[in-house]
Amino acid sequence: MTETLQGASKMKEPDIEKVLFTGEEIQARVKELALDISRDYEGKVPILISVLKGGVLFLSDLMRELTVLHEIDFMSVSSYDGGMDTTGVVRILADLSINIEGKDVLIVEDIVDTGLTLDYIRHLLLGRHPKSLKIVTLLDKRERRRVDVPIDYVGFVIPDAFVIGYGLDYQQKYRNLPYIAIMKSDA
Ligand code: PRP
Numbered sequence: 274m275t276e277t278l279q280g281a282s283k284m285k286e287p288d289i290e291k292v293l294f295t296g297e298e299i300q301a302r303v304k305e306l307a308l309d310i311s312r313d314y315e316g317k318v319p320i321l322i323s324v325l326k327g328g329v330l331f332l333s334d335l336m337r338e339l340t341v342l343h344e345i346d347f348m349s350v351s352s353y354d355g356g357m358d359t360t361g362v363v364r365i366l367a368d369l370s371i372n373i374e375g376k377d378v379l380i381v382e383d384i385v386d387t388g389l390t391l392d393y394i395r396h397l398l399l400g401r402h403p404k405s406l407k408i409v410t411l412l413d414k415r416e417r418r419r420v421d422v423p424i425d426y427v428g429f430v431i432p433d434a435f436v437i438g439y440g441l442d443y444q445q446k447y448r449n450l451p452y453i454a455i456m457k458s459d460a
Contacts, residue, residue: 288456299428307339308338325349327442327448351364363393363394375404378406382409387419408425408426410428412431434456435456
């Protein structure tokens with residue numbers, strides 16, 4: 274492992290196969306994404322919608338790098354139930370608190386895997402008639418895609434492996450890791 278756990282000395286070390294992206298690499302890519310998004314939304318006030326829980330770290334870093342005015346809101350959905358594979362059923366646990374009709378909306382995801390979650394959310398939000406709807410994801414595990422979802426901004430394309438850290442969990446743990454790592458498959 275190229276990084277040690279930060280602020281988590283009492284936490285059991287996860288069984289890591291390989292660190293995919295260090296904290297520094299993630300921060301650098303987030304800055305680049307923020308630059309692109311700020312340029313594309315110049316003169317607009319987008320609503321950034323974070324998909325809980327995994328997307329919160331990405332949202333909080335991304336919004337601090339944006340140079341355009343924006344609002345944020347949250348949706349809580351779950352399809353993995355803390356495990357390693359999708360249940361195939363997307364559950365809405367909490368809905369938005371604001372009306373997005375006529376607004377420029379940007380969905381902020383940590384990872385797109387099968388695409389089922391995003392496809393569901395995208396259609397749900399399009400039904401509320403936003404002025405525009407775009408998607409940014411930090412990670413794109415595109416070889417696992419089961420539904421074709423248009424993604425406007427991608428941080429990193431990753432291989433088909435189970436990843437943890439920077440918001441991504443294994444049984445709700447390890448979201449706090451500052452890096453993104455592949456877990457050992459026999460962990
Ligand atoms: C993860 C992730 C995405 C979804 C992507 O959420 O945050 O929302 O899975 O997978 P898909 O493309 O196969 O649908 P999860 O259900 O694990 O909830 P969490 O964010 O609370 O960890």
